[in-house]
Amino acid sequence: MSRKEDIPSAALPPASPTLPHSHEHITLIGLGAIGISFLALHLAYSAATISVYDPRPDLREHIEAVLPLYLSPSVDDIPSLITSRRLILCDSLESACRTATIVQEQGPESVGFKQRTWAEVISYVSPACHLWSSTSGIPASKQLEHLPLQHDATAVSARQRLLVVHPFNPPHIMPLLELVPSPQTTQTELDFAKSYFVALQSGHRPITIHKESTGFVANRLSFILFREACHLVNEGVASAEEIDEVVRASLGPRWAVAGPFKMYGFGGGNKGMKGFLDNIGESIGDVWRDAGTITMDDDTWKEKVIKQTTQAYGLPGGEDIKARDRGLKAVIRVQEEQEEQEMDEARKVKDY
C-alpha cells in the first residue's frame, strides 16, 4: 500500500500517468484547513484537474503558505501546478464549477451558507456532476431542503447526487472518511465516492453511514465518551490528565487494533458477543444507569475541564502538533502492517 511519505511532492506536476482519475475535474469550494487538506490529498494521489474557489483575497498566498504543511516534504512547485493548469485558482463560483465533474464543498458550517452555495452550484454544473460536502454536522438532506420539491428536475437530480464526505481531524493523516448519503442519494453516487477514494490508495478508508444522524458516527461516539469524561472530572473521580492517561493506557490502543464490537466479542470467549453480554451485561447496565447527565448550559464542569486541561498541557504549540502527527502516523502504520499480515495469512490459507 502506498503511503503519504512515499510520494515526494516535487514529482507532482504534471500529474503522473499512473495516478487515477485523470478524467475528473474536481472543484473545491472553501479553502480553510479541511479544504487545503483535501486539495493536498487530490493533488498527491490523483491525476485530476483541480479548481479551487474561496472568496478570500489572498487565496494564492494562503495556499502557498498552508499546503506544504499537508504535503510532505514540501511543495515548492505551486507556480508550476498553476502554469500547467493542473491547479486552477478561480475568482468566481461560476467559473470554478463550469467544467467540474465533482464539486466538493468545505465552506463555513452554516445551513444558510450550504443552501445558498448549492443553489448556485447546481445552476452552473453539468447535470451529472458529483456533489460532496465535507460538513461535520449538516446532513445532505438539510443542505438541499430549501430547493423546490418533486416537480423540479434539477432539484431532484441534485438531491440524488449530494452526499457528505466527512473527514476526521487531522484529515491528511486520519484514515476515516464517513460517507453519509441522504435518503435521496442514489447508490450509484455512494459507490462512485467510495471507489474514488479507494482508488487514490492514500490510506484513507471511506466507510458508509447508512442514515443521517447528529454527528454521524465518529464524532458522535467521541462526544458521548467526552461527556462522561467531563462528568468524571466534575465529580473529582480523576483529573483531566489522569483520564487522558487512563484512555491512552487502555481504550486507545485497544480500539486502534479493533473496534468495540470485535474487542468485546473476544471478551465473551468461545461464546463471543453473547457470552460477553451474558457475563458483563449487569456491570454495563450499572454504569449506564449511573452515567453523567451534564449539559452544555452548565458552566461548572466547563471551568474545571478548561482549567485542568490548560494546567496539564498549556496551550497547544507547533511542536505539540508535530509530536501528535508523528504519533498518529506511527499508529496508523501499525494498522497497515497488521492488515498486510492478515492478508498474507488469508492468502496462505487460500493457497494451501
Added chain:
Amino acid sequence: MSRKEDIPSAALPPASPTLPHSHEHITLIGLGAIGISFLALHLAYSAATISVYDPRPDLREHIEAVLPLYLSPSVDDIPSLITSRRLILCDSLESACRTATIVQEQGPESVGFKQRTWAEVISYVSPACHLWSSTSGIPASKQLEHLPLQHDATAVSARQRLLVVHPFNPPHIMPLLELVPSPQTTQTELDFAKSYFVALQSGHRPITIHKESTGFVANRLSFILFREACHLVNEGVASAEEIDEVVRASLGPRWAVAGPFKMYGFGGGNKGMKGFLDNIGESIGDVWRDAGTITMDDDTWKEKVIKQTTQAYGLPGGEDIKARDRGLKAVIRVQEEQEEQEMDEARKVKDY
C-alpha cells in the same frame, strides 16, 4: 525501558538480584486469568517470593498450562521455581497468608466472596500487610463494609490498607492499572502500590482514581461509548462491523496518542480547551441531547448486536487472539517510543 519481550523466562529462578522487591512476599488469591497474569508479572519483573492459593484441586497443572501463555518465550522451569521456594503453592488460605507482606486478591466477582475472604485474610496476616483487590467492579469500601466499625482496630487498619488494583484486559499487555482507594485507604498505601508497580519497569502504568465509582474510569468510559455504538446499530445507522471500522480509523489511533482532553485541547487552536468548547460546544450539545437510551432489559438491540458481531467475525479463536495481542504490543511500543522521544527532547531543552 525494559519490555516483556526482553526478559527470557528461562532466566527466572532464582530471582535476579537486579530485580526489585526482594524483601516482599506476595500472596495471590485466586488463579484465574487475571491471577495467572499477575503471577507472570510479579515473577518476571520482581524478586519477591510469591505464594499462591486457589481451591482448585489441579492448581499446579493449571499454572503449568496457563502461565506460559503470559510469560514469553516459555516457562519450562516451574518445577525449579517451586523447588527454590520462589513460588509456593499453598493448600490453605491461612498458610498462604502467614508471612505475606502483600495480599492480592483475584477471586470471583461476588461481594460475598470478597467479604468472606478479607475477613479470613486479615485474621492471618501481619497488621502491616498491604491488601490489594483486582476486582473490576466491587469498590474496596464495599469489600470491607461487613467488618465491625470504629472500635475494632483490626477492621480500621484493614480499611486503611485495602485498595483496588484493577488491570485492563489482556492484563499482561495493557499498560493500565487503575489504583482505586476507598475513602479510608491511606495515602501511604496508595503511594506504596504505585511505587511497587513503577519499580517493576514492566511498562505498566498505575493511575490513581480518586473516588470509588461504578466501573472505575476505563470500563466506565468504554461501556458508555459501547451503549451509543449499540444504539447506532439498533437504529440501522451503521452495522457493528462498520462502526468498528470507523473507530479503528479515527478514535482508536487518536486516543492511543493522547486522551480526549489533550486532543480536544488541540482542536481549539491557540485557545485550547476553551476555544474548543466555544466553537464545537453547540454540536456536542446536539449529540448529547440525541444520545441513545437503550437499556440492558431490552433484547431487540442485543439480538442485532450479537448477530452482526458474530456474522462479521465468527467466534474468536486462538489465531484471532494472537493477532490482537501482536497489534496491541505494536501500538504500545509506538507509545513507548513516543515517550522516549518526548523525554529526549525535554532533556535537550534542559541541557541547552
